[in-house]
Amino acid sequence: MTDKIRVRFAPSPTGYLHIGGARTALFNLLYARHNNGTFILRIEDTDTTRSTDEYIEAIIEGMKWLGLDWDEGPFRQTDRFDIYRSYSDKLVKEGRAYYCYCSPEELEARRKEAMAQGRPLKYNGKCRDLKEPVAGVNPVVRFRMPVEGQTMVDDLIKGTVSFDNEQLDDLIILRSDGTPTYNLTVVVDDVDMKITHIIRGDDHLNNTPKQIQLYNAFGYPVPKFAHLPMILGSDKARLSKRHGATSVMAYYDMGYLPEALVNYLVRLGWSYGDQEIFSRDELVKYFSFDNVGKAAAVFNPEKLLWLNSQYIINSTPERLADLVIPFLVKEGTISEGQMMDKQWLAKAVATQRERSKTLIELAQSLRYYISEDIEYDEKAKSKFLNKDSRDLLVELKQGLEALPEFTESGIEELFKSIVDRHGIKLGKLAQPVRVALTGGTQSPGIFEVLDVIGKEKALRRLEKAIKAIV
RNA sequence: GGUCCCAUCGUCUAGUGGCCUAGGACGCUGGCCUCUCACGCCGGAAACACGGGUUCGAGUCCCGUUGGGAUCACCA
Numbered sequence: 277m278t279d280k281i282r283v284r285f286a287p288s289p290t291g292y293l294h295i296g297g298a299r300t301a302l303f304n305l306l307y308a309r310h311n312n313g314t315f316i317l318r319i320e321d322t323d324t325t326r327s328t329d330e331y332i333e334a335i336i337e338g339m340k341w342l343g344l345d346w347d348e349g350p351f352r353q354t355d356r357f358d359i360y361r362s363y364s365d366k367l368v369k370e371g372r373a374y375y376c377y378c379s380p381e382e383l384e385a386r387r388k389e390a391m392a393q394g395r396p397l398k399y400n401g402k403c404r405d406l407k408e409p410v411a412g413v414n415p416v417v418r419f420r421m422p423v424e425g426q427t428m429v430d431d432l433i434k435g436t437v438s439f440d441n442e443q444l445d446d447l448i449i450l451r452s453d454g455t456p457t458y459n460l461t462v463v464v465d466d467v468d469m470k471i472t473h474i475i476r477g478d479d480h481l482n483n484t485p486k487q488i489q490l491y492n493a494f495g496y497p498v499p500k501f502a503h504l505p506m507i508l509g510s511d512k513a514r515l516s517k518r519h520g521a522t523s524v525m526a527y528y529d530m531g532y533l534p535e536a537l538v539n540y541l542v543r544l545g546w547s548y549g550d551q552e553i554f555s556r557d558e559l560v561k562y563f564s565f566d567n568v569g570k571a572a573a574v575f576n577p578e579k580l581l582w583l584n585s586q587y588i589i590n591s592t593p594e595r596l597a598d599l600v601i602p603f604l605v606k607e608g609t610i611s612e613g614q615m616m617d618k619q620w621l622a623k624a625v626a627t628q629r630e631r632s633k634t635l636i637e638l639a640q641s642l643r644y645y646i647s648e649d650i651e652y653d654e655k656a657k658s659k660f661l662n663k664d665s666r667d668l669l670v671e672l673k674q675g676l677e678a679l680p681e682f683t684e685s686g687i688e689e690l691f692k693s694i695v696d697r698h699g700i701k702l703g704k705l706a707q708p709v710r711v712a713l714t715g716g717t718q719s720p721g722i723f724e725v726l727d728v729i730g731k732e733k734a735l736r737r738l739e740k741a742i743k744a745i746v
Numbered sequence: 747g748g749u750c751c752c753a754u755c756g757u758c759u760a761g762u763g764g765c766c767u768a769g770g771a772c773g774c775u776g777g778c779c780u781c782u783c784a785c786g787c788c789g790g791a792a793a794c795a796c797g798g799g800u801u802c803g804a805g806u807c808c809c810g811u812u813g814g815g816a817u818c819a820c821c822a
Contacts, residue, residue: 286822287822288821288822290821290822321822322821322822323821325821326821326822327822380819380820383820384819387818387819393747395747395748396818397747397748397818397819398748398818434750434751434752437750437751438750439750440749443748443749443750443818447819448819448820450820451820452820455820457819457820457822458822459822462822477816478750478751478752478815478816479815479816479817480816480817480822481750481751481816481817482749482750482816483822485750503751505751505815506816508814508815510756510757512814513814513815514815514816540758543758543759544758545758545759547758547759547760549760550769552758552759552770552771552772567760569752569758569759570752571752571753571815572752572753572814572815572816573757573758573759574756574758575757576756576757576758576772576773578757578772578773579757579758579771579772579773580772581772582771582772582773583772585785589785628784629785630784630785630786631783631784631785632784691781695781702780702781703780703781703782704781706781706782707782709781710781710782710783716782716783717782717783718782718783718784719782719783720783720784721780721782722781722782723781
């Protein structure tokens with residue numbers, strides 16, 4: 277048996293957990309679970325000007341909602357500055373890194389010049405072989421990159437990718453204020469945390485040869501890499517705010533189930549034959565980089581919506597009842613903290629779940645069950661609540677009042693007898709009743725609706741409808 | 747601009763040289779079911795970017811073109 281697999285998700289807390297980050301975390305998790313490995317959460321907050329505790333909390337909230345449970349961490353890089361500095365010092369001592377006194381302005385000017393001349397935007401090595409410190413300047417520490425040869429990246433998804441060392445820059449590993457930069461901290465942490473597989477977005481592929489050189493300089497074995505293709509918006513540009521919701525928690529707000537989002541995300545770039553819907557156990561069992569695609573994928577909200585509807589249909593009414601309550605509050609259908617008969621609510625939910633694509637839609641569809649009063653849709657009212665239906669409604673109301681047991685089957689029998697007596701189709705009676713009870717022309721089966729609404733409320737609504745006709 | 751990555755229906759994808767007159771899913775669409783809506787079921791339109799090779803045979807391998815994306819900070 278080889279060493280235990282250890283992977284990590286390493287977001288920087290400069291924003292909320294977004295769709296792309298969530299998928300990266302998910303693939304890390306699945307790979308870890310599939311191989312019985314360890315999944316680590318590490319917060320890359322070395323950019324102290326942009327990182328906030330609020331975002332750390334938001335990322336954790338998003339991961340918890342999606343069930344992306346980590347085994348170790350969260351570690352924070354700001355707690356580990358001493359470690360990075362000691363690694364940097366070691367490099368300087370060994371001549372693998374050097375102090376650079378060039379000012380940001382100087383660097384910027386050279387970059388502009390290089391850009392204008394069409395040359396690679398690369399540090400010119402001015403301070404590479406400097407013998408004496410420059411007085412009065414706080415230097416940065418630069419890593420001495422090899423100037424010839426190639427660096428090979430062996431990637432589980434992209435295959436072998438080679439880079440000419442010539443185009444690798446002498447990157448800054450310690451800023452002039454002594455704080456470490458990304459390329460140093462990732463490598464040090466991945467070494468220190470014994471990460472075996474680095475699974476991240478392929479926007480990092482170009483960083484990888486530099487990091488490999490760092491591993492070499494430290495004398496540590498290079499981990500395996502898996503660079504995931506990007507997620508794009510409908511215009512094929514990288515997914516961003518202007519494509520709509522990118523924050524994971526926005527999908528909570530829109531009434532999505534976490535397992536639906538997970539299922540959608542995993543199928544963006546990964547597949548298992550023709551299967552579309554996967555349980556968490558199946559995901560863990562089937563996951564492999566062999567069937568992760570190389571091409572970027574366009575985020576498609578319609579398919580996510582469909583998946584959500586499937587997950588709603590297949591959730592138990594009891595669970596859905598619990599989940600929908602916050603949305604009923606938000607809709608104003610019930611008040612915060614209001615006591616609900618959970619069993620009754622589950623029964624109501626059971627009649628609506630196959631016509632609700634989100635928890636918001638579910639909450640809205642529950643309104644005429646819960647609220648005391650309803651409003652008529654004008655078109656529905658004029659079409660079905662009229663002289664033709666009045667007598668039928670009266671007859672039904674009397675029948676319901678006299679019904680010994682107010683059950684779905686009892687109600688159905690009553691409907692049948694009225695319809696038979698008049699020699700009309702069921703719809704002739706059902707539609708006016710539907711409008712009387714729900715205000716509109718679309719609803720679950722009319723017997724179920726009556727059953728859920730209950731005798732008292734149903735009679736009140738029929739009475740109201742009959743009066744509205746006169 | 748340099749470097750790197752990528753390319754099958756509108757979208758997500760199956761396809762690892764013959765099983766492909768290219769399969770599935772979302773969306774779109776015709777029908778069935780039916781008290782309405784939805785679910786469900788049956789059917790339809792819809793793709794191998796282009797050009798060269800290699801091979802008896804290419805969506806599948808190679809090269810080029812085109813197109814898209816990423817990256818080149820004292821950000822991560």
